[in-house]
Amino acid sequence: MATNRDTQDNGQPPASDEKLQGLLAHLDEAIALLGEARDFAKPGKLPRVLDTARRVLLQPGGAAALESRARALEEAGVFLDSDWATPQYLLPYLTTYSLKSAEANTVVIEALSELRLLAVAKGDYSHTLISAEQAHHYLTQVMALNLWLLFSTPSEAERETQGRLAQIPRHLFRHLAERIGYEHIIDKLIEEIWRILQQRPIQVDSVKQMITQIAICQADPDIDLGISGQGADRLVSSLYGPSQGCREDPGLEVYRERLASMDNAALQGEATGFARAMHDTGLVSPYHPVLLRHLVDHNDHLLAEALGLSSTGRDCLMCYRELVHALIRSAVHPPTSQAVYGLALMLERGILYQPPVAPALWRQLGLSLSEWSQARLNLALGEAVSPRARLLEGVLCMLGLPLGVGQGNNPTCQSARALSMWAYNDPDYLLQMVAWAARDDEIVMHFEGEAISSMASLGGVAQSLPMDLDPVSLIVVPHLDRIYAEMGRRCADREGDPHRWVNPEFHGWWSGRGFRINVDVATGQLHELETFLRHFYASYHPYYNGNQPLIHPQPAGIAVTDSAARFIGWHAITILRVSLDPSDVMRVYFYNPNNDSGQDWGDDVRVSTAGSGERFGEASLPFEQFASRLYIFHYDPLERGELAQISQEELDRVTQYIHRSWGADRIPSADFQADSGPRPQDY
Template sequence: MSSELTDKKVDRFTHALNELDKAAAFAKSMYQTDVYQEASRLMETMEGMETLFHFANRFEEAGVFANGPWEDASKLQPPLVAGSLKTKGLASIIEILSDLRMLSIAKGNYDHPSMGSEEAAEFLNEVLALNLDLLFPGDSEEARIEQEENAEQLDRSQRFFQFLFTRISSDALTGTLREEIERLMAQRPIMVKRVISMIQMAKKLLNNSEAGETEHPALEKYIKAIEGPSPLGENTSNLNDYRKKLKDLSEEELKQEAEVLSNSMQDTGLVAPQHAVLVRFLSRNKPEMLSDALSLSDKGKANLEEHFDLVKQLIKVGIYPATGQAVYGLARMLDRGVFSYSPVIPGLRRLIELDIKPEVRKDLLNAYQNRQGLTANTILLSGVISVLGQPLGVGQGLNPTCQSARGISLWAQHAPGYLLELIPRAARDGDIDLKFEGTPIHSKDLKGGLAPELHKELDPVSLVLVPHLDRIYNEMMTRVALRGEDGHRWVNPAFYGNWVQTGFSNVIEPITGTVTDYPGYVRLFYATHHPEYNDDYELIYPNPVGIFITNVHGKLLGYHAVSILRIAQVPSGDYRIYFYNPNNDSSQNWGQDIEPTVSGNGELEGESSLPFHEFVSRLYAFHYNPYEQGDAFAVEDEIVEEIEKLAKESWGREYTWVNI
């Protein structure tokens, strides 16, 4: 044992753990702090981490996590680990102790009552994959500042991850990382900072380890996609040199360069910085090749030809290497025919010279660490291009603002002119208003909302609009709070617009909080949505619905807002519900073998899907058109019973069920 780790530290921790173990259940909290303090001293060295791991099989039964957020191991979620580790105080210490418990389960040292070793290993693999920046710390200015402000937490976390890395298979970690990147990019999010960070860390991981060789080709595709997949891009990392060399290429070489970059973009959803340079060059010098660089469909080519002057202006103002991801948005925007909406063209032109409020300008500029001389108007315009091109790529980030993200996505799909009216009002005036039951509600008059302290890692449009939308939505819900029914019945049509149907059904009886007439609820959804029971009425606009979020064990975690986009039959003959999930992390395990997919089952980019009955088993509220309703009585009892069983054995365990 190293001299750094004295027997005294070990003895003090052992004593504290034993005292906690002996304490009565009601007195555990009196002894937990001693355990945490002694554990923090052991965490100062790698040997101390080893010692804590030796004791980890005792942590849970001794009461280390009793009456706290980490008590139930089956409810823990890998994406939340990073936040706990970077928090000052006891949270980072308890998080490490909890993860050591997971490692003990994964290694078979602790036979946990509700979690197996494979599940624990998967949890830790995902935690490592999501936190490779702690395993391989960066040398950026951001990393430097964070190190200064949170040195103690970062040192402790990095030490823990180094210890964890020695205990986890590199092959398994690299495989998990590849799967995570592929899963996230299949959804084509607008915000790709997290994915790019993962790709950069994957490169470091491959360079620092001989393991994971089988993952090299799959990861190499993504590494090239962000660094420059073309021969010229690979050999010219300096963007200014790349720009100069473009002038010397023959027409055939230029066309090849355009095709390689556009193919990589279409394949991965990621845009290399060189691609933005190429698009700017072609728009000025070889406009006939721009469609090759964007990999446009025939419809997209026709739109480009018709609106070339505006597209050229958008490229000039909105697309630079730092905003290069907007190249993908522009390509999708042209393919979608967004320019055909009459309000779009003047709406886009207005953004170019918009007088943006100083505080909004500051937020937009702060969103880009490496601004390279960008203006706030450039950043906002690039964000608008992405949102209009990728409406299903809008994400809520780390904010509880799924309602607002859902609105931006819906308007980008079906009312781009309306969206282009809201954006400048928020950016220039610091105010938007929506009418609720005839009365305008102005965002500037409101405080709070669901996210009063907005986490600002959002796309530029969301960064500008969400604070206003969030406050207005919250105000609408406040106004209907005492009506004795679910407020979403009135708020959703008012907030989102006439695209939302006025019929509404909620699985929970608002007054009693019970589940009442669940079979009738299921039959109504089938009669209004399932093609075999609803007289063939097709869904025209996205339907905002509420779902129960459950973990891998089917335990209720909370509620979430998604939008049903379409319902279609797959080759097997089954029907699937395709939906938009604002959290951009849609292929999760909801327990009972219910796992939404983002590819492989007919999903379009940005869509998630589930078999019809599985989705219904997690549905808690939906809108419908009362005039487009089929035969609820025709829904087979077996279908209703299967869904009811899934519901009762998952989220339903938290509620009282009343049969009518």
């Protein structure tokens, strides 16, 4: 039986559906005109497409109609020469600003981008730059950060600034939720948050925002989450109620007053609760600094309890008591709460026992920051605390979490890798770099005996100043980026890959002077692959190198592929160790600076970040699979030099992995000149 939802009284389709079909006809015509236009003429054709798309999005069913046209819209050039042209680099937290914009075109193009990624995530659009899994992860985070769009009506402020435009994000998110499934949004979001936290990144603001959104939804009586979201309790409590004294989230001032009246037994309970929550999640509640600042003047035993220290950390705290107290007073505030976790893990590492580290931290405490450094920290991180406190927080987090450094949305993996490597392996050198950059606005490094100044060097790999970084990276990376690029320029006329000479000079003496690459730089084709693999096995595999553990972290380069095993680009990583996992599978454990190491590289090559013997911040792959994505590595030429006698069967398996993925177009042939594809450049 027909209802009013199906037809009108006269048997005709509803007026809204008729209107939508008319708009879609106009839209298809506009898309065709945009697609036919030359690139220089597209800006003149684009407004008609965006205006028609805006009107479509305001109609019931409009979002679904645009999703089905996602490929056509992109191929026509809707995203051409804009930030949305590279979806693999989009940042979820920026969507909030775009969707709340008063500029109609900004809202519409953001909506079109989300619908494009939805089509990719659902497998309807095979994109060359982003995989279905990556698109799904991105949309999950976008929805988490904008949950209010699913459950609330436009606020007065939105109505004032956006008018009817405020309905578009809500129509969009209802469609996203229906396609992904309402019942899975919160649960998948929680799963995603835990997956990210297992990697212990330094930057957790976006994760905290997601958890805050979940907490708001849970507390709102008008929002029915059903049975979903049960696993969020630990996440929410870790931020807003980790202990008995603040379990109802009373506010910082109220909690400070409560601490003043607590006895030692109550304070012990507070310290234990905070420490457990922090080490369980890697997140620090804004209440935690209030407790630490209270305890620093009263009780070192409870201070150690509140930091969750083992005997190693306690000994370090007692040996360097005055320094730790000074660090807490200067760096630990509610807006810089993650400094607590960084401090705890730094003490656990015992690096203060290295003679230069404690004096270097005393220098950091009194460091005068340049005007440029202060302005940059304030601009990127706000002015809730002083720039010096922000930088100290970053220093503590980097020393405590050396594998948590991320490169952000920037092509600066070399610089991020260097910072991570120094924090991991040479912390006083890192502190020297921070002092030079923050105080002097200059870093001087040496390349083959010649000084290179960051201020005298030309531009780096990054085309603009990176802003989405942790405090230390924010100050130091621009200098390192310019120096790294200058080192590369000085090798430009040499035969072979410049990383042979740049990596040991840039990263440190421990980077092996032996160097292997399996791609011919001139042609981009595979070169001496078997020799490359046998050298790698002989240098790194315990069964073939005399069971010699890796002593120092080593720079390496990988060919990154997507979930369809298609080549994406060259990327810098650090090989940390090689050992058997709990299932007796030989694995390579490595550091990846790309913010999220858990990736599907196609052909059943899935990078693990937890559950296979990884320590916090490590990624891992079985040795064969790792070797299949490796294209550059360093080794000590004075160590055992004979080629590993690995079986031909194992060698063939690795080679087949390569030929099925990034090496498919790089196989040299006497009879057929294959497309060489992109050549190895600065990874």
